[in-house]
Amino acid sequence: MEACAQVLFSYGVASGTHITLSSYNKVTNNCYRDSVWLCVLNSCTSLVSGFAVFSCLGFMAEKQGIPIEKVVTSGPGLAFIAFPQAVAMMPVPQLWAACFFIMLILLGLDTVVRYTTNGDSRGNLRGNLRGNSRGDLRGDSRGDLKGDSRGDLRGNSRGLETLTSSMIDMFPGQMRRPWRREILLVVFSSFTFLLQITLTTQGGVYQFELIDYYGANGICVLFVSLVQCVAVGWAFGAERICDALEDMTGQRPGVFYTVCWRYVTPLICTPLKTSDGSVYPNWAYNLGWAIAISSVVTIPIWAVSKIYFTEGSFRQ
Numbered sequence: 280m281e282a283c284a285q286v287l288f289s290y291g292v293a294s295g296t297h298i299t300l301s302s303y304n305k306v307t308n309n310c311y312r313d314s315v316w317l318c319v320l321n322s323c324t325s326l327v328s329g330f331a332v333f334s335c336l337g338f339m340a341e342k343q344g345i346p347i348e349k350v351v352t353s354g355p356g357l358a359f360i361a362f363p364q365a366v367a368m369m370p371v372p373q374l375w376a377a378c379f380f381i382m383l384i385l386l387g388l389d390t391v392v393r394y395t396t397n398g399d400s401r402g403n404l405r406g407n408l409r410g411n412s413r414g415d416l417r418g419d420s421r422g423d424l425k426g427d428s429r430g431d432l433r434g435n436s437r438g439l440e441t442l443t444s445s446m447i448d449m450f451p452g453q454m455r456r457p458w459r460r461e462i463l464l465v466v467f468s469s470f471t472f473l474l475q476i477t478l479t480t481q482g483g484v485y486q487f488e489l490i491d492y493y494g495a496n497g498i499c500v501l502f503v504s505l506v507q508c509v510a511v512g513w514a515f516g517a518e519r520i521c522d523a524l525e526d527m528t529g530q531r532p533g534v535f536y537t538v539c540w541r542y543v544t545p546l547i548c549t550p551l552k553t554s555d556g557s558v559y560p561n562w563a564y565n566l567g568w569a570i571a572i573s574s575v576v577t578i579p580i581w582a583v584s585k586i587y588f589t590e591g592s593f594r595q
Contacts, residue, residue, distance in 0.1 A: 283547065284500045290321055293503040295441035302444065306527050332357070335365040342368065355484060358383065442467060489559065493567035494574050502575050505548040512540035 287293055301310070333347070339361065340347040350361060366375045443463060447454040454460060478487050493499075511520055517537040525531040559567070586593065 280497055280501065284497045287500050287504055289325060290317065293500050293507060295445070299441045299444045309528060310524070311528065311530065335362060338368070339365050355487070485559075489563060489567050490570060494570040499571055499574050501548045503578070505545050506578055508540055508545040508548065512537070512542075512545070517541055 291297055301308075301313075304310075336347050336350050340350050343350070362379060363376065366372055366379055369375050443454075443460055446463060447460070454463070477483060478490075511517065517540050520540070521532050521537065
């Protein structure tokens, strides 16, 4: 499970990132090309990073005369224990240490600092995606694909962008008023800041590992991926997705994609029971599962509420 979750986390799947950021693209954007380049570049980056990580760990294992798996485990210890020790053994260690920690700072800022992209318009796909046939995806409804509403949508970090874009789509009349988006960002950032203060205490590393394992990785990512596959392949319909993609890009996905959406990917994303090897008291395990459930429970609640309050039968 951890290997599968790591792949999904590395590619940014099931976090809403790709869905949100791709909504700023033109309708005729070649999503196939972007998907291929994303996989290729991410795999190459992981390969290069692996060379850097395991060369340092292998060097330390050789120096200490122990197997590489006993040098250090993954997680905070890799960045703040193993690498600083390896850097200290290199020529001009001050330079390499400065470069390494600057890289860590920039990596953290990449997920926090806001960046602004004015003038981007998001295509409103709802009118097209609600079509029951291919004909609905063409003609007059294509105007919806060209982005009739040009809200002042500015990008920021991936997590905040996903939140703000979702809120704007849900409550466009309220959220597109002046300063509403900025107020939402301030409130959300302040709330998360207060929640994370405890992670800086003496026992914060244990809280970090508990939250990281149960709340932000593993079974939660796989569950969200499974729900997305069911929504695309069965709820909305794989054929309707293929019709929409053909209308937007001029290329119709093959049967391979339909089979993956409906059967292969949901089967792979089926959560498996595993353990991270850490030992916690029973109340900590209960807290961890509560964190995990709290991060995904809104999905079935929202789905049931939308089905209940939407007119028509369940099949419709």
